[in-house]
Amino acid sequence: MKKRSIVPYGPQHPVLPEPIHLDLVIEDEKIVEAIPSVGFIHRGLENLVQKRDFNQMAYVAERVCGICSFGHGFGYCEAIEDIMDIEVPDRAKYLRTIWFELSRMHSHFLWLGLLADGFGFENLFYQCWRIREKILDVLELTTGGRVIFSVNKVGGVMKDITPEMAGAILDMLASVKKELKAIAPTFTEDYAVKSRLVGVGVLTKQQAHDLGCAGPFARASGIATDMRKLGYAAYGDIDFDVITSNDGDSYARCYVRIREIFQSISIIEQAIEKLPEGELAAAVKGNPKGESFIRIEQPRGEAIYYVSANGSPHLDRMRVRTPTFANLAGLCETLKGADYADVGLLILTIDPCISCTER
Amino acid sequence: MAVMKFVPEALKNLFKPPVTTSYPFEPAEYPERARGHISIDIDNCIGCGMCVRACPLGALKVDKNAGTWEIDRFDCVVCGYCAEKCPKKCLHVIPGYQTPEREKEGVLYKKSEEALKAEAEKKAEAARKAAEAKAAMEAKKKAEEEAKAEG
Ligand code: SF4
Ligand code: SF4
Numbered sequence: 230m231k232k233r234s235i236v237p238y239g240p241q242h243p244v245l246p247e248p249i250h251l252d253l254v255i256e257d258e259k260i261v262e263a264i265p266s267v268g269f270i271h272r273g274l275e276n277l278v279q280k281r282d283f284n285q286m287a288y289v290a291e292r293v294c295g296i297c298s299f300g301h302g303f304g305y306c307e308a309i310e311d312i313m314d315i316e317v318p319d320r321a322k323y324l325r326t327i328w329f330e331l332s333r334m335h336s337h338f339l340w341l342g343l344l345a346d347g348f349g350f351e352n353l354f355y356q357c358w359r360i361r362e363k364i365l366d367v368l369e370l371t372t373g374g375r376v377i378f379s380v381n382k383v384g385g386v387m388k389d390i391t392p393e394m395a396g397a398i399l400d401m402l403a404s405v406k407k408e409l410k411a412i413a414p415t416f417t418e419d420y421a422v423k424s425r426l427v428g429v430g431v432l433t434k435q436q437a438h439d440l441g442c443a444g445p446f447a448r449a450s451g452i453a454t455d456m457r458k459l460g461y462a463a464y465g466d467i468d469f470d471v472i473t474s475n476d477g478d479s480y481a482r483c484y485v486r487i488r489e490i491f492q493s494i495s496i497i498e499q500a501i502e503k504l505p506e507g508e509l510a511a512a513v514k515g516n517p518k519g520e521s522f523i524r525i526e527q528p529r530g531e532a533i534y535y536v537s538a539n540g541s542p543h544l545d546r547m548r549v550r551t552p553t554f555a556n557l558a559g560l561c562e563t564l565k566g567a568d569y570a571d572v573g574l575l576i577l578t579i580d581p582c583i584s585c586t587e588r
Numbered sequence: 589m590a591v592m593k594f595v596p597e598a599l600k601n602l603f604k605p606p607v608t609t610s611y612p613f614e615p616a617e618y619p620e621r622a623r624g625h626i627s628i629d630i631d632n633c634i635g636c637g638m639c640v641r642a643c644p645l646g647a648l649k650v651d652k653n654a655g656t657w658e659i660d661r662f663d664c665v666v667c668g669y670c671a672e673k674c675p676k677k678c679l680h681v682i683p684g685y686q687t688p689e690r691e692k693e694g695v696l697y698k699k700s701e702e703a704l705k706a707e708a709e710k711k712a713e714a715a716r717k718a719a720e721a722k723a724a725m726e727a728k729k730k731a732e733e734e735a736k737a738e739g
Contacts, residue, residue, distance in 0.1 A: 285644040288667040352598055359607055373621035373681070379667045387672070388621065411597055419593040 231256045236569070240269050244347050244573035247583035251576075255569060263564040265557055271587040275547050282542035283309055283517060287382055293549060294585040295376050296339060299332040300527040301549070301585075302381040307461065308536040308547075309383045311521040318508040319463075321385035326463040326500045327398070328371070328378060330493040334405070335364040335376075336528035337486045337493075340580050341416065344483060347577045348425040353415055360408050367401045370394060385510025395501050402494050413487050417480075426480035430563035430575040433477055442559040443552045444530020445489065446579050448473045449481035456526035467499050482578045516542050527552055529580045551585035618683035623666040625686055628657055631703040632678035639670035639679060655699035655707070662692045 233256050240248030248269040254262040277289050287309075291302035303325055310317060317325075342357035365375045371394050372378040380388050390398070416422060432442070437450035447454050448471065455471040457464045472488045474481035518540035524533050530552025537546040556579040563575055609616070618624060635652030647663035648670060650656070671679040699707070 281644050285642070285669065288644050288665075288669060292665075350594075352601070353594060356597065362607075369622055370619040371621070373619075373623040373668075377665075379623065387668075412594075415594045415597070 233261065238572060242573065244343075244577065245581075246343060247581060249576070249581060249583050251564075251572075253564070253569070253572065258569045260564050260567050260569065260572065263561045265561060267557075267583060267587055269587070270584055274588045275549065278544040278547045280543070283538065283544055284383060284513075284542075286544065286547070288379060290547070290549075291377060291379065291381070293588055294551075294582055296336050296582060297332065297527045297529065297532075297585060298377050299328050299381070300525060300532060302378070303329060303462075304523055304525045304532055304534040304549075305536070305547070306381045306383050307525065308521040308523045308534045309517050309538075311523060312517040312519045312536065312538055313383075313513065313515070315384050315511050315513060317385050318511060319505045320389075320507040321509055321511075323463045323500050323504050324386050324390055324509075325381070326467070327390065327497050327504075328368070328380065329462065330497045330500070331364055331368055331398075332378075333528045334490055334493045335361050335368070336580075337490050338364065340486060340528075340577075341483070344574070344577055345416075347574045348422065350415075350422065353412065356408075356412050360405055360412075363401050363405055367398050370397060382510065384513045385508070387509070389509055390504070395504070398497065399501060402497060406491070406494055409487070409490060416483055416487060423480065425571075425574065426483060427478060429479045429571050430567055430578060431476075431478045432559055432563050434475070436562055437477070437559060440558040440562060441555050442530075443555040444527070444580075445482060445485045446530060446552075446556050446559060449485045450477040451475045454531065456524050456531050459524065461523075461525060463500055463503075464496075466503065467496055469496055479574065479578045486580075516540050517544070529553060529582055529585075530555060532585075549585070549588055551582065551588075553579065553582045553586045556581075557586075620683070622683035623668060623681050624684040625661065625666060625682065626659060626664060626668075626671065627680050627682050628659075628697055629678040629680070630657055630697045630699055632676050633657055633699070634676055636675060638673050638675060642669050642673040644669065649694065655704050657697045658694045659697075660692075660694040661686045662689075 233254055236253045236255055238251040238253050239245050240250045250266045250269070252264040252266070253260050254264070274289055274293055278286055281289060287302055287306055290305035291298045293301040338357050338361035342354045342361065345351075345353035345357060368378065369375050371390050372380045372388060380386050432450045434451040437447045437452055442450065442452070443454065451473055453471045453473050457469070458471065469492055472485050472492060474485050517536075517538035520535070520537045522533065522535050524531055532552055533550035535546070535548040536544060538544045560576065560579045560581075564572065567575055635650055635655065637650050637652070640648045640650050644667065645663050645665060647660045649658040666681060668681045671681050
């Protein structure tokens with residue numbers, strides 16, 4: 230047997246956006262096994278439900294994560310609305326869809342930038358983040374916050390999108406589409422970039438299925454899983470396809486996410502076109518009592534919200550299962566047999582969000 | 589083989605002005621809805637304490653008798669829930685982010701002298717009225733009792 234050694238990787242590492250620690254068992258330069266450990270930024274947000282009332286928790290839930298913040302607030306509100314049988318007005322559903330897709334776009338741009346940074350292409354990294362800035366500007370214009378929006382509340386939304394704002398969103402989408410088209414070939418066709426991505430960290434469809442992977446990570450391995458197809462919010466009325474790829478390598482993950490940005494642009498355009506008139510929020514009376522289980526599609530994959538309420542303003546339990554948690558097992562599988570130099574890149578390809586995972 | 593796909597984009601960048609602004613030398617522009625900080629229209633505040641109970645962070649303190657409202661701007665995350673809950677609508681979320689400070693401490697807002705005076709007068713007026721009403725009631729009772737005793 231060759232000599233094995235263990236190299237600690239993280240929690241502080243230049244390519245890692247957030248703290249995760251991996252013990253890498255290596256033989257020469259090849260990874261034999263990766264043992265993850267998390268727990269560096271646990272904040273105990275789930276336990277706060279016993280100290281804050283269920284309306285205040287909408288603000289706390291949103292702060293589970295700084296990038297998928299809209300989805301967390303949304304998933305929590307959906308769960309409470311489900312328990313209390315609240316029918317959310319149509320306009321609110323469409324507005325939620327628009328904001329959700331805007332946040333998916335900015336999350337994917339952030340990821341593209343981090344990926345470019347991961348393989349050392351600094352100029353491309355800055356281009357991605359420059360484009361992302363336009364989306365953040367529009368989010369600030371419509372919600373008042375750049376990454377934490379605070380527009381969801383139990384029963385609907387708090388702010389409206391005026392026709393001028395809708396115009397600003399459409400202008401932004403047109404310019405983002407043009408700029409993404411200009412830089413996308415660098416990700417998908419450039420020789421140097423492809424040499425870092427194609428065939429690196431392959432996860433087969435069977436493995437992805439067995440390990441319960443979620444989101445773009447699973448879709449890149451050929452599993453057509455997308456919770457938006459369940460038709461929550463306004464997704465039921467909107468025409469879109471689940472984007473998949475059969476390659477299962479890092480290139481496929483990049484390709485799927487780029488196509489998803491174009492898809493989000495089309496979803497927002499459709500939603501703005503169909504935006505119905507009406508109320509922004511339904512009235513909420515009383516306290517929730519019962520249980521609910523909601524599945525939504527975050528930018529990083531399927532997230533699950535479980536809420537149990539006892540009829541008082543304070544909930545019994547809230548639980549969030551985040552996509553990164555589901556994808557960690559898949560990550561360890563892709564790391565087996567990989568080169569040590571590719572580890573940082575491979576960790577990035579699952580789009581890790583450790584803050585969500587630890588709540 | 590596609591080599592150096594990025595070259596045209598990179599060359600374009602050479603001739604473009606920077607996309608960043610040199611804040612703080614150039615002022616930042618905020619949209620109207622930007623959640624920068626909470627402002628209070630203190631003279632309209634009735635000291636009901638709804639905002640204190642609403643705040644998920646516990647960043648607020650209200651003293652009804654002294655007519656003060658206090659916010660710890662470093663605890664506040666500008667979620668805007670207090671502004672939504674205030675019955676007098678005297679709290680507003682306005683643009684302009686919190687600036688760095690050396691000390692982390694609350695900012696105290698006190699009602700103006702006129703508002704306090706007006707309130708005190710109102711209170712005195714109310715007390716006087718209550719006293720009058722009470723006196724009238726007692727007088728009535730007495731009269732009734734006397735009438736009974738006579739009868
Ligand atoms: S809720 Fe409004 S009126 Fe009541 S104490 Fe707070 S600021 Fe004053
Ligand atoms: S904005 Fe939110 S955190 Fe700030 S004082 Fe109001 S309720 Fe508290």
